[in-house]
Amino acid sequence: MTVDVLKANELKKAAPVFGQLSFDNHEQVVFCNDKDTGLKAIIGIHNTVLGPALGGTRMWNYSSEWDALNDVLRLSRGMTFKSAITGLNLGGGKAVIIGDSKNDKTPEFIRKFGEFVHSLSGRYITAEDVGTTTADMDLIRKVTPFVTGISEEIGGAGNPSPITAYGVFMGMKAAAKYKFGTDDLEGKKILVQGIGHVGEVLVEHLYGEGAEIYITDINQERLEQVSRKYEATIFSGSDIYSANMDIYAPCALGATINDETINKLNVKVIAGAANNQLADEQKHGKQLSEKGIVYAPDFLINAGGIINVYAELEGYDRKEIMRKTENIYNTTLEILNSAEANKLSTHEAALMIAQNRIDERKKQKLG
Numbered sequence: 001m002t003v004d005v006l007k008a009n010e011l012k013k014a015a016p017v018f019g020q021l022s023f024d025n026h027e028q029v030v031f032c033n034d035k036d037t038g039l040k041a042i043i044g045i046h047n048t049v050l051g052p053a054l055g056g057t058r059m060w061n062y063s064s065e066w067d068a069l070n071d072v073l074r075l076s077r078g079m080t081f082k083s084a085i086t087g088l089n090l091g092g093g094k095a096v097i098i099g100d101s102k103n104d105k106t107p108e109f110i111r112k113f114g115e116f117v118h119s120l121s122g123r124y125i126t127a128e129d130v131g132t133t134t135a136d137m138d139l140i141r142k143v144t145p146f147v148t149g150i151s152e153e154i155g156g157a158g159n160p161s162p163i164t165a166y167g168v169f170m171g172m173k174a175a176a177k178y179k180f181g182t183d184d185l186e187g188k189k190i191l192v193q194g195i196g197h198v199g200e201v202l203v204e205h206l207y208g209e210g211a212e213i214y215i216t217d218i219n220q221e222r223l224e225q226v227s228r229k230y231e232a233t234i235f236s237g238s239d240i241y242s243a244n245m246d247i248y249a250p251c252a253l254g255a256t257i258n259d260e261t262i263n264k265l266n267v268k269v270i271a272g273a274a275n276n277q278l279a280d281e282q283k284h285g286k287q288l289s290e291k292g293i294v295y296a297p298d299f300l301i302n303a304g305g306i307i308n309v310y311a312e313l314e315g316y317d318r319k320e321i322m323r324k325t326e327n328i329y330n331t332t333l334e335i336l337n338s339a340e341a342n343k344l345s346t347h348e349a350a351l352m353i354a355q356n357r358i359d360e361r362k363k364q365k366l367g
């Protein structure tokens with residue numbers, strides 16, 4: 001069957017990887033299958049100019065293989081720019097495992113995944129993400145050295161989520177400084193969507209600042225716990241996207257800023273941990289600027305986690321991790337100002353700086 005005899009709506013299937021909208025000149029995409037354990041995973045290596053492609057493994061019950069592929073392509077690309085803008089010598093990669101992390105995971109299943117990671121000889125280095133844990137990384141460590149985010153007992157930097165949350169907090173404060181003229185969050189109405197590993201620690205920082213915190217999650221039990229612990233209000237409105245807030249912090253999953261939500265948004269700043277918050281980077285980034293909403297680029301302010309795992313490779317200590325993460329404040333302010341000066345969306349301004357660093361390194365390498 002050739003492409004020209006296919007119907008238009010099937011063309012995507014005729015170019016299943018290289019033809020996807022989310023395909024952005026990725027260097028390598030690896031499909032992993034193991035009959036015995038039922039493992040089905042995809043590893044995406046977007047770019048290795050600055051170093052090995054590092055990024056976590058997400059385990060998610062994707063509704064289709066298309067969704068899984070789209071996710072790994074988008075996430076691995078995001079990692080390239082995240083490391084580049086943070087000044088790390090790492091490329092961008094990510095892995096997705098198709099399945100239910102609560103029911104489908106066994107030690108053998110995870111070990112098998114580790115063997116696939118090992119087969120790439122260090123071009124891809126994994127870590128935890130949604131649906132995988134430090135304990136999973138410890139298991140992977142038994143079959144490959146190409147893993148980070150392992151527990152402190154075996155020489156790792158431990159759970160990256162608190163550092164990610166601290167970086168998001170720094171980025172949020174910088175965005176507040178830009179928008180409100182002060183980075184003091186006391187009394188600011190802040191909605192945190194998703195109070196998981198990162199979201200809860202972010203709430204803890206906001207509580208420390210005296211912010212007026214609203215929380216939302218699909219997990220009712222967590223909502224009640226976090227609400228009690230940090231005097232946060234469980235958001236009770238019918239539509240979180242039209243809530244009148246100073247700051248919206250997306251800390252659940254990506255693409256919450258999309259065609260449906262963008263015109264409802266009634267906030268002044270967006271700063272959160274979720275990867276790929278903009279469903280369409282160009283279009284929605286520009287629309288946010290036009291609406292006067294300050295968007296702190298996700299891949300910039302959620303880099304604390306990668307700074308933390310990078311320490312395992314480079315051997316720097318906790319103090320240096322915190323210093324590098326705190327610096328997200330300065331980089332965010334720089335980018336918000338540069339976006340304004342160059343009449344770009346904040347996302348574009350951040351991408352441009354990251355891409356320049358990659359291009360420079362490529363030139364040096366070519367000699």
Ligand SMILES: NC(=O)c1ccc[n+]([C@@H]2O[C@H](COP(=O)([O-])OP(=O)(O)OC[C@H]3O[C@@H](n4cnc5c(N)ncnc54)[C@H](O)[C@@H]3O)[C@@H](O)[C@H]2O)c1
Binds near residue numbers: 161
């Ligand atoms: N953990 C890290 O260090 C790190 C680093 C960088 C980026 N991120 C990104 O930050 C986000 C959160 O990461 P995490 O580690 O806290 O994940 P997590 O799984 O611990 O928490 C996610 C939370 O979001 C909730 N949730 C899911 N769908 C929701 C919805 N539709 N509405 C409201 N809540 C919903 C879940 O119930 C859960 O409590 C993810 O997008 C992740 O990719 C995490």
